[in-house]
Amino acid sequence: xxxxxxxxxxxxxxxxxxxxxxxxxxxxxxxxxxxxxxxxxxxxxxxxxxxxxxxxxxxxxxxxxxxxxxxxxxxxxxxxxxxxxxxxxxxxxxxxxxxxxxxxxxxxxxxxxxxxxxxxxxxxxxxxxxxxxxxxxxxxxxxxxxxxxxxxxxxxxxxxxxxxxxxxxxxxxxxxxxxxxxxxxxxxxxxxxxxxxxxxxxxxxxxxxxxxxxxxxxxxxxxxxxxxxxxxxxxxxxxxxxxxxxxxxxxxxxxxxxxxxxxxxxxxxxxxxxxxxxxxxxxxxxxxxxxxxxxxxxxxxxxxxxxxxxxxxxxxxxxxxxxxxxx
Amino acid sequence: xxxxxxxxxxxxxxxxxxxxxxxxxxxxxxxxxxxxxxxxxxxxxxxxxxxxxxxxxxxxxxxxxxxxxxxxxxxxxxxxxxxxxxxxxxxxxxxxxxxxxxxxxxxxxxxxxxxxxxxxxxxxxxxxxxxxxxxxxxxxxxxxxxxxxxxxxxxxxxxxxxxxxxxxxxxxxxxxxxxxxxxxxxxxxxxxxxxxxxxxxxxxxxxxxxxxxxxxxxxxxxxxxxxxxxxxxxxxxxxxxxxxxxxxxxxxxxxxxxxxxxxxxxxxxxxxxxxxxxxxxxxxxxxxxxxxxxxxxxxxxxxxxxxxxxxxxxxxxxxxxxxx
Numbered sequence: 139x140x141x142x143x144x145x146x147x148x149x150x151x152x153x154x155x156x157x158x159x160x161x162x163x164x165x166x167x168x169x170x171x172x173x174x175x176x177x178x179x180x181x182x183x184x185x186x187x188x189x190x191x192x193x194x195x196x197x198x199x200x201x202x203x204x205x206x207x208x209x210x211x212x213x214x215x216x217x218x219x220x221x222x223x224x225x226x227x228x229x230x231x232x233x234x235x236x237x238x239x240x241x242x243x244x245x246x247x248x249x250x251x252x253x254x255x256x257x258x259x260x261x262x263x264x265x266x267x268x269x270x271x272x273x274x275x276x277x278x279x280x281x282x283x284x285x286x287x288x289x290x291x292x293x294x295x296x297x298x299x300x301x302x303x304x305x306x307x308x309x310x311x312x313x314x315x316x317x318x319x320x321x322x323x324x325x326x327x328x329x330x331x332x333x334x335x336x337x338x339x340x341x342x343x344x345x346x347x348x349x350x351x352x353x354x355x356x357x358x359x360x361x362x363x364x365x366x367x368x369x370x371x372x373x374x375x376x377x378x379x380x381x382x383x384x385x386x387x388x389x390x391x392x393x394x395x396x397x398x399x400x401x402x403x404x405x406x407x408x409x410x411x412x413x414x415x416x417x418x419x420x421x422x423x424x425x426x427x428x429x430x431x432x433x434x435x436x437x438x439x440x441x442x443x444x445x446x447x448x449x450x451x452x453x454x455x456x457x458x459x460x461x462x463x464x465x
Numbered sequence: 466x467x468x469x470x471x472x473x474x475x476x477x478x479x480x481x482x483x484x485x486x487x488x489x490x491x492x493x494x495x496x497x498x499x500x501x502x503x504x505x506x507x508x509x510x511x512x513x514x515x516x517x518x519x520x521x522x523x524x525x526x527x528x529x530x531x532x533x534x535x536x537x538x539x540x541x542x543x544x545x546x547x548x549x550x551x552x553x554x555x556x557x558x559x560x561x562x563x564x565x566x567x568x569x570x571x572x573x574x575x576x577x578x579x580x581x582x583x584x585x586x587x588x589x590x591x592x593x594x595x596x597x598x599x600x601x602x603x604x605x606x607x608x609x610x611x612x613x614x615x616x617x618x619x620x621x622x623x624x625x626x627x628x629x630x631x632x633x634x635x636x637x638x639x640x641x642x643x644x645x646x647x648x649x650x651x652x653x654x655x656x657x658x659x660x661x662x663x664x665x666x667x668x669x670x671x672x673x674x675x676x677x678x679x680x681x682x683x684x685x686x687x688x689x690x691x692x693x694x695x696x697x698x699x700x701x702x703x704x705x706x707x708x709x710x711x712x713x714x715x716x717x718x719x720x721x722x723x724x725x726x727x728x729x730x731x732x733x734x735x736x737x738x739x740x741x742x743x744x745x746x747x748x749x750x751x752x753x754x755x756x757x758x759x760x761x762x763x764x765x766x767x768x769x770x771x772x773x774x775x776x777x778x779x780x781x782x783x784x785x786x787x788x789x
Contacts, residue, residue, distance in 0.1 A: 297729075325504035327730040332729075333727075334728070396651040404651065
């Protein structure tokens with residue numbers, strides 16, 4: 139089986155402030171993820187703001203270098219220690235889609251210029267050959283070269299423009315597309331068009347996706363694997379359906395219980411206020427312990443490692459580990 | 466009862482004027498949480514601005530007026546022209562971004578004092594503010610902080626406290642939790658629900674998240690391209706929507722634990738610059754006929770307290786194949 143995505147002790151520290159009040163924030167704190175499959179997969183990365191999900195994406199995209207550890211995509215080390223893949227090979231393997239399509243494209247440049255440039259620079263095609271590549275990619279997202287030729291970004295809706303960014307990412311036929319909040323700027327009625335497109339591309343062009351989102355409903359809808367992050371650490375990782383229908387880590391449970399769904403109304407039971415306001419990124423032990431109703435002394439002293447559960451998922455929690463041992 | 470009478474509000478731009486709210490006419494009974502949903506550019510925030518009476522250039526009310534169901538000291542009915550005198554006292558506003566609405570260089574407690582009646586002494590008011598904050602089970606220390614020292618969620622809670630301090634009759638909330646994490650969002654929505662139950666005020670709540678509307682609203686207004694297309698009690702709107710747009714919007718949203726494939730709504734909303742005739746949703750509607758393209762459907766009461774602007778309200782939509 140191929141290693142679709144693997145991170146090994148991936149570590150990234152941001153330094154904030156000056157000489158006196160310097161703060162170190164572990165945006166990624168020894169993150170270990172491992173997805174093996176022969177089929178293309180969609181991996182979701184969820185968590186609140188400040189959880190490190192976007193940092194993981196931009197480390198994987200080589201936009202910043204990690205302080206330690208390495209990241210692998212399809213058996214090749216792409217970032218961190220031992221990354222030898224050259225830029226062109228890398229770009230033809232890993233492609234990004236960003237959150238706001240109106241910011242990703244310049245208003246003073248036609249969108250087909252972006253597409254042709256990607257075809258020429260990354261895929262090395264010339265002239266008519268490049269146009270063919272662009273047409274193929276646009277057909278895959280349900281559009282045509284004639285629809286976009288000579289048009290500027292403001293002539294498209296957010297959904298259409300996001301499709302064009304997907305098409306641009308598809309031109310070099312990448313193994314994996316890293317999509318950072320690709321639908322959060324798109325209206326509800328158009329959002330599913332982009333989400334369904336990811337599913338279709340997974341089947342047709344056999345592209346894997348790393349889908350970064352805070353929207354658990356769409357994550358449930360499209361993903362095969364899910365990783366839940368909290369303050370730079372993974373708290374739960376494994377099969378998406380299993381985790382979202384039966385979360386084990388207290389944080390995943392809190393997160394799922396807070397989603398505003400159309401299925402069932404919230405109970406009156408309030409969330410206690412201190413549950414939400416703990417801010418510390420450099421803590422020892424379990425990062426979630428200040429908000430965790432189950433926290434014990436061991437949670438403050440020792441950082442929980444991965445506990446492999448019978449259904450294959452990994453949960454980073456001392457309590458879950460102990461309950462599993464007792465069972 | 467808040468009455469919106471034939472509201473037409475337009476923005477002046479270099480290309481001429483564009484109607485962001487075009488003929489909204491409905492009445493809202495007191496003591497309800499009314500959710501307003503729709504896509505970006507449908508006029509939901511503009512409608513809120515009109516109700517708040519915040520009509521500054523480039524926005525102007527071209528036609529109609531809002532009556533708020535209470536009178537001023539001289540016994541005159543208060544309308545959108547005079548509501549400004551009652552800001553924060555009887556009508557208040559919770560914006561999306563608390564960072565840009567709280568003054569960054571003065572402490573939170575001073576922002577509470579800023580709009581108090583001139584007679585009251587500072588200390589007295591501050592005591593009242595502290596009591597109120599305690600009543601809400603919020604940390605009193607937050608009052609002594611500058612806005613940037615608080616987390617986004619705590620800032621937004623302070624905005625909620627600020628907006629409800631005078632127990633106003635009407636609270637307008639424009640996407641108050643959109644930028645926040647779900648856990649924080651739930652906390653703030655539950656706080657707002659609790660306060661509304663205690664005070665019985667009317668809340669107009671704009672959000673694009675139908676899940677949030679399902680959780681908190683008593684009534685729903687669905688807007689599309691500057692028009693209200695559906696208005697009714699929330700349980701009715703969610704369980705038996707009349708307008709095809711509402712139905713497709715609700716059905717397109719995935720839910721955790723539900724493995725059905727969902728289809729999005731194809732096409733895009735019309736540009737408000739165009740010459741719009743007939744039903745504005747017709748181009749994306751599977752039920753649309755020549756009638757829809759020619760004649761604009763009025764907002765009519767199809768079921769008791771359940772309004773929709775559609776020639777074929779409540780009719781079955783042929784199944785759309787999910788695109789796989």
